[in-house]
Amino acid sequence: MAEATMEEMIASLKGRDFLALDDYTPEELLYLIDLAIDLKKKQKAGEVYQPLKGKTLGMIFEKSSTRTRVSFEVGMYQLGGHALFLSKNDLQLGRGEPVWDTAQVMSRYLDGIMIRTFEHRRIIELARGATIPVINGLTDLEHPCQVMADYQTVLEHKGRLKGLKIAYIGDGNNMVHSLMMGAAKLGMHISVASPEGYMPNAEVHRASKENAARTGGSVYVCQDPKEAIADADVVYTDVWASMGFEEEQQEREKAFRNFQVNEDLVKYAKKDYLFLHCLPAHRGEEVSEGVIDGPNSIIFDQAENRLHAQKAIMAALM
Structure with missing residues:
Protein backbone atom coordinates (compact mmCIF):
# COMPACT_ATOMS: atom_id res chain seq x y z
CA MET A 1 0.00 0.00 0.00
CA HIS A 143 -15.90 -11.46 19.16
CA PRO A 144 -14.32 -9.32 16.41
CA CYS A 145 -10.85 -8.79 17.90
CA GLN A 146 -10.34 -12.55 18.17
CA VAL A 147 -11.26 -13.01 14.51
CA MET A 148 -8.84 -10.30 13.39
CA ALA A 149 -6.09 -12.29 15.12
CA ASP A 150 -7.42 -15.53 13.60
CA TYR A 151 -7.30 -14.30 10.02
CA GLN A 152 -3.94 -12.63 10.58
CA THR A 153 -2.63 -16.03 11.66
CA VAL A 154 -4.10 -17.80 8.63
CA LEU A 155 -2.60 -15.17 6.30
CA GLU A 156 0.83 -15.62 7.89
CA HIS A 157 0.71 -19.40 7.40
CA LYS A 158 -1.12 -19.66 4.06
CA GLY A 159 0.04 -16.48 2.34
CA ARG A 160 -3.51 -15.54 1.34
CA LEU A 161 -7.08 -15.41 2.61
CA LYS A 162 -9.33 -14.97 -0.42
CA GLY A 163 -10.56 -18.29 -1.75
CA LEU A 164 -9.58 -20.36 1.30
CA LYS A 165 -12.17 -22.57 2.99
CA ILE A 166 -12.61 -22.48 6.76
CA ALA A 167 -14.75 -25.07 8.55
CA TYR A 168 -16.19 -24.32 11.98
CA ILE A 169 -17.49 -27.28 13.98
CA GLY A 170 -19.46 -26.62 17.14
CA ASP A 171 -21.69 -24.14 18.94
CA GLY A 172 -23.22 -21.33 16.86
CA ASN A 173 -21.95 -18.72 19.30
CA ASN A 174 -20.35 -15.26 19.23
CA MET A 175 -17.14 -16.78 17.90
CA VAL A 176 -18.69 -18.24 14.78
CA HIS A 177 -20.74 -15.08 14.16
CA SER A 178 -17.58 -12.99 13.79
CA LEU A 179 -15.83 -15.78 11.85
CA MET A 180 -18.70 -15.89 9.36
CA MET A 181 -18.74 -12.15 8.83
CA GLY A 182 -14.95 -11.95 8.60
CA ALA A 183 -14.79 -14.76 6.04
CA ALA A 184 -17.54 -13.13 3.99
CA LYS A 185 -15.82 -9.75 4.03
CA LEU A 186 -12.48 -11.26 3.03
CA GLY A 187 -13.75 -13.40 0.16
CA MET A 188 -13.31 -16.71 1.97
CA HIS A 189 -15.60 -19.75 2.05
CA ILE A 190 -16.91 -20.77 5.46
CA SER A 191 -18.88 -23.89 6.30
CA VAL A 192 -20.43 -24.23 9.76
CA ALA A 193 -21.70 -27.43 11.35
CA SER A 194 -23.78 -27.09 14.52
CA PRO A 195 -26.36 -29.40 16.09
CA GLU A 196 -30.03 -28.53 15.95
CA GLY A 197 -30.89 -25.95 18.56
CA TYR A 198 -27.37 -24.51 18.56
CA MET A 199 -27.20 -22.99 15.07
CA PRO A 200 -25.72 -19.52 14.41
CA ASN A 201 -27.90 -16.42 14.64
CA ALA A 202 -30.15 -16.22 11.55
CA GLU A 203 -29.62 -12.48 11.05
CA VAL A 204 -25.82 -12.81 11.20
CA HIS A 205 -26.07 -15.70 8.72
CA ARG A 206 -28.14 -13.58 6.33
CA ALA A 207 -25.87 -10.53 6.58
CA SER A 208 -22.77 -12.69 6.10
CA LYS A 209 -24.20 -14.27 2.96
CA GLU A 210 -24.97 -10.83 1.55
CA ASN A 211 -21.38 -9.74 2.12
CA ALA A 212 -20.00 -12.96 0.66
CA ALA A 213 -21.99 -12.38 -2.54
CA ARG A 214 -20.07 -9.12 -3.02
CA THR A 215 -16.59 -10.55 -2.39
CA GLY A 216 -16.74 -13.94 -4.11
CA GLY A 217 -16.88 -15.84 -0.83
CA SER A 218 -19.60 -18.12 0.52
CA VAL A 219 -21.33 -18.97 3.80
CA TYR A 220 -22.87 -22.40 4.38
CA VAL A 221 -24.51 -23.74 7.54
CA CYS A 222 -25.42 -27.39 8.12
CA GLN A 223 -25.67 -30.06 10.83
CA ASP A 224 -23.10 -32.51 9.40
CA PRO A 225 -19.47 -32.05 10.56
CA LYS A 226 -18.12 -34.25 7.74
CA GLU A 227 -19.92 -32.18 5.12
CA ALA A 228 -18.68 -28.92 6.61
CA ILE A 229 -15.06 -29.98 6.98
CA ALA A 230 -14.65 -31.51 3.51
CA ASP A 231 -11.53 -30.07 1.77
CA ALA A 232 -11.14 -27.35 4.40
CA ASP A 233 -7.95 -25.29 4.53
CA VAL A 234 -8.68 -24.24 8.11
CA VAL A 235 -10.54 -26.13 10.85
CA TYR A 236 -11.89 -24.22 13.85
CA THR A 237 -13.76 -25.17 17.00
CA ASP A 238 -14.69 -23.68 20.36
CA VAL A 239 -15.87 -24.93 23.74
CA TRP A 240 -19.33 -26.48 23.82
CA ALA A 241 -20.45 -24.42 26.82
CA SER A 242 -19.26 -20.81 26.56
CA MET A 243 -19.01 -18.51 29.55
CA GLY A 244 -22.46 -18.06 31.03
CA PHE A 245 -23.72 -21.46 29.85
CA GLU A 246 -21.83 -23.66 32.30
CA GLU A 247 -25.08 -24.93 33.85
CA GLU A 248 -25.94 -26.48 30.46
CA GLN A 249 -22.71 -28.52 30.34
CA GLN A 250 -24.25 -31.99 30.60
CA GLU A 251 -27.07 -31.16 28.19
CA ARG A 252 -24.60 -29.74 25.68
CA GLU A 253 -22.29 -32.73 25.95
CA LYS A 254 -25.15 -34.91 24.70
CA ALA A 255 -26.06 -32.51 21.88
CA PHE A 256 -22.46 -32.13 20.69
CA ARG A 257 -21.23 -35.71 21.14
CA ASN A 258 -20.84 -36.18 17.36
CA PHE A 259 -19.20 -32.78 16.86
CA GLN A 260 -15.76 -33.42 18.35
CA VAL A 261 -12.88 -32.39 16.10
CA ASN A 262 -10.70 -35.50 16.21
CA GLU A 263 -8.32 -37.53 14.05
CA ASP A 264 -11.16 -39.27 12.22
CA LEU A 265 -12.95 -36.04 11.34
CA VAL A 266 -9.91 -34.06 10.14
CA LYS A 267 -9.18 -36.77 7.55
CA TYR A 268 -11.89 -35.07 5.48
CA ALA A 269 -9.99 -31.75 5.51
CA LYS A 270 -6.99 -30.99 3.32
CA LYS A 271 -3.78 -32.65 4.49
CA ASP A 272 -2.15 -29.28 5.19
CA TYR A 273 -5.15 -27.90 7.08
CA LEU A 274 -4.56 -25.47 9.95
CA PHE A 275 -6.28 -26.07 13.28
CA LEU A 276 -7.50 -23.04 15.26
CA HIS A 277 -9.15 -22.69 18.67
CA CYS A 278 -9.72 -19.36 20.44
CA LEU A 279 -8.96 -20.95 23.86
CA PRO A 280 -9.41 -21.93 26.59
CA ALA A 281 -9.82 -25.48 25.26
CA HIS A 282 -11.18 -28.66 26.83
CA ARG A 283 -9.03 -31.49 25.46
CA GLY A 284 -11.04 -34.66 25.02
CA GLU A 285 -14.28 -32.69 24.72
CA GLU A 286 -14.68 -30.40 21.67
CA VAL A 287 -11.24 -31.43 20.35
CA SER A 288 -8.97 -34.44 20.79
CA GLU A 289 -5.45 -34.09 22.15
CA GLY A 290 -4.07 -35.51 18.92
CA VAL A 291 -5.54 -32.62 16.91
CA ILE A 292 -5.02 -29.65 19.23
CA ASP A 293 -1.46 -30.72 20.09
CA GLY A 294 -0.70 -32.10 16.63
CA PRO A 295 1.46 -30.71 13.79
CA ASN A 296 -1.43 -28.86 12.10
CA SER A 297 -2.32 -26.89 15.22
CA ILE A 298 -1.30 -23.22 15.34
CA ILE A 299 -3.30 -22.25 18.42
CA PHE A 300 -0.42 -20.48 20.18
CA ASP A 301 0.52 -18.43 17.10
CA GLN A 302 -3.18 -17.54 17.04
CA ALA A 303 -3.20 -16.60 20.74
CA GLU A 304 -0.07 -14.45 20.34
Missing part, protein backbone atom coordinates in the same frame (compact mmCIF):
# COMPACT_ATOMS: atom_id res chain seq x y z
CA ALA A 2 1.39 3.42 -1.00
CA GLU A 3 2.30 5.82 1.80
CA ALA A 4 -0.38 8.36 0.76
CA THR A 5 -3.02 5.62 0.75
CA MET A 6 -1.90 4.48 4.19
CA GLU A 7 -2.27 8.01 5.48
CA GLU A 8 -5.76 8.23 4.00
CA MET A 9 -6.72 4.94 5.62
CA ILE A 10 -5.39 6.05 9.02
CA ALA A 11 -7.38 9.27 8.72
CA SER A 12 -10.58 7.35 7.89
CA LEU A 13 -10.18 5.00 10.86
CA LYS A 14 -9.18 7.55 13.50
CA GLY A 15 -11.81 8.00 16.19
CA ARG A 16 -14.06 5.14 15.06
CA ASP A 17 -15.49 2.35 17.18
CA PHE A 18 -14.65 -1.33 16.64
CA LEU A 19 -17.87 -3.11 17.57
CA ALA A 20 -18.51 -5.56 14.73
CA LEU A 21 -16.72 -6.59 11.54
CA ASP A 22 -19.75 -5.63 9.45
CA ASP A 23 -19.00 -1.99 10.29
CA TYR A 24 -15.78 -2.18 8.25
CA THR A 25 -15.07 -2.58 4.55
CA PRO A 26 -12.94 -5.48 3.26
CA GLU A 27 -10.19 -2.97 2.45
CA GLU A 28 -10.22 -1.58 5.98
CA LEU A 29 -10.06 -5.06 7.52
CA LEU A 30 -7.15 -6.05 5.27
CA TYR A 31 -5.37 -2.82 6.15
CA LEU A 32 -5.72 -3.57 9.88
CA ILE A 33 -4.41 -7.12 9.35
CA ASP A 34 -1.44 -5.80 7.38
CA LEU A 35 -0.80 -3.22 10.11
CA ALA A 36 -0.89 -5.98 12.75
CA ILE A 37 1.72 -7.96 10.81
CA ASP A 38 3.89 -4.85 10.52
CA LEU A 39 3.61 -4.06 14.24
CA LYS A 40 4.49 -7.69 15.01
CA LYS A 41 7.65 -7.40 12.92
CA LYS A 42 8.59 -4.19 14.72
CA GLN A 43 8.10 -5.81 18.11
CA LYS A 44 10.10 -8.92 17.17
CA ALA A 45 12.94 -6.71 15.90
CA GLY A 46 13.01 -4.75 19.17
CA GLU A 47 11.92 -1.55 17.43
CA VAL A 48 10.21 0.92 19.74
CA TYR A 49 6.99 2.24 18.21
CA GLN A 50 4.83 4.37 20.51
CA PRO A 51 2.08 6.22 18.61
CA LEU A 52 -0.14 6.17 21.72
CA LYS A 53 2.35 7.75 24.09
CA GLY A 54 0.48 9.60 26.82
CA LYS A 55 -2.87 7.99 25.97
CA THR A 56 -4.98 5.82 28.28
CA LEU A 57 -7.31 2.91 27.52
CA GLY A 58 -10.03 2.04 30.01
CA MET A 59 -10.66 -1.73 30.06
CA ILE A 60 -14.11 -2.69 31.38
CA PHE A 61 -14.41 -6.36 32.29
CA GLU A 62 -17.92 -7.56 33.08
CA LYS A 63 -16.71 -11.01 31.94
CA SER A 64 -13.38 -12.40 33.12
CA SER A 65 -10.54 -13.19 30.71
CA THR A 66 -6.92 -14.25 30.39
CA ARG A 67 -5.96 -13.41 26.80
CA THR A 68 -8.09 -10.29 26.42
CA ARG A 69 -6.79 -8.55 29.52
CA VAL A 70 -3.12 -9.44 29.09
CA SER A 71 -3.01 -8.70 25.35
CA PHE A 72 -4.74 -5.31 25.62
CA GLU A 73 -2.72 -4.26 28.66
CA VAL A 74 0.61 -5.29 27.16
CA GLY A 75 -0.40 -3.87 23.79
CA MET A 76 -1.10 -0.42 25.24
CA TYR A 77 2.23 -0.51 27.09
CA GLN A 78 4.11 -1.40 23.92
CA LEU A 79 2.34 1.41 22.03
CA GLY A 80 3.48 3.88 24.68
CA GLY A 81 0.17 4.22 26.47
CA HIS A 82 -1.41 3.06 29.71
CA ALA A 83 -4.23 0.56 30.29
CA LEU A 84 -6.57 0.85 33.26
CA PHE A 85 -8.32 -2.34 34.40
CA LEU A 86 -11.89 -1.86 35.59
CA SER A 87 -13.90 -4.81 36.87
CA LYS A 88 -17.68 -4.71 37.23
CA ASN A 89 -17.12 -4.14 40.95
CA ASP A 90 -15.03 -1.01 40.24
CA LEU A 91 -17.77 0.83 38.35
CA GLN A 92 -21.12 2.37 39.19
CA LEU A 93 -22.50 0.48 36.17
CA GLY A 94 -22.82 -2.48 38.49
CA ARG A 95 -24.94 -0.36 40.84
CA GLY A 96 -27.35 0.93 38.23
CA GLU A 97 -25.67 4.03 36.76
CA PRO A 98 -26.94 4.56 33.18
CA VAL A 99 -24.53 3.40 30.48
CA TRP A 100 -24.84 6.82 28.82
CA ASP A 101 -23.62 8.62 31.95
CA THR A 102 -20.69 6.25 32.37
CA ALA A 103 -19.74 6.71 28.70
CA GLN A 104 -19.87 10.49 28.96
CA VAL A 105 -17.74 10.59 32.11
CA MET A 106 -15.15 8.11 30.87
CA SER A 107 -14.84 10.09 27.64
CA ARG A 108 -13.61 13.04 29.73
CA TYR A 109 -10.86 10.92 31.33
CA LEU A 110 -9.76 8.40 28.70
CA ASP A 111 -8.69 8.15 25.07
CA GLY A 112 -10.39 4.82 24.39
CA ILE A 113 -12.56 2.14 26.00
CA MET A 114 -12.38 -1.63 25.60
CA ILE A 115 -15.30 -3.55 27.06
CA ARG A 116 -15.86 -7.28 27.54
CA THR A 117 -19.49 -7.76 28.41
CA PHE A 118 -22.65 -9.83 27.93
CA GLU A 119 -25.43 -8.28 25.83
CA HIS A 120 -24.31 -6.71 22.56
CA ARG A 121 -26.87 -3.95 23.14
CA ARG A 122 -24.77 -2.79 26.10
CA ILE A 123 -21.72 -2.05 23.97
CA ILE A 124 -23.84 -0.23 21.40
CA GLU A 125 -25.26 1.99 24.15
CA LEU A 126 -21.75 2.65 25.46
CA ALA A 127 -20.49 3.63 22.01
CA ARG A 128 -23.46 5.95 21.45
CA GLY A 129 -22.71 7.77 24.69
CA ALA A 130 -18.93 7.92 24.30
CA THR A 131 -17.01 10.52 22.33
CA ILE A 132 -13.90 8.30 22.20
CA PRO A 133 -13.36 4.96 20.39
CA VAL A 134 -15.03 1.92 21.92
CA ILE A 135 -13.56 -1.52 21.17
CA ASN A 136 -15.49 -4.77 21.50
CA GLY A 137 -13.44 -7.17 23.63
CA LEU A 138 -16.34 -9.67 23.48
CA THR A 139 -20.12 -9.71 23.69
CA ASP A 140 -22.58 -12.58 23.58
CA LEU A 141 -23.11 -11.82 19.87
CA GLU A 142 -19.64 -10.93 18.54
CA ASN A 305 -1.64 -12.56 17.47
CA ARG A 306 -4.36 -11.23 19.78
CA LEU A 307 -1.63 -8.85 20.98
CA HIS A 308 -0.64 -7.69 17.51
CA ALA A 309 -4.14 -7.50 16.00
CA GLN A 310 -5.41 -5.42 18.92
CA LYS A 311 -2.39 -3.16 18.80
CA ALA A 312 -3.25 -2.43 15.18
CA ILE A 313 -6.85 -1.65 16.08
CA MET A 314 -5.86 0.62 18.96
CA ALA A 315 -3.15 2.39 16.96
CA ALA A 316 -5.52 3.05 14.06
CA LEU A 317 -8.53 4.15 16.11
CA MET A 318 -6.82 6.01 18.95
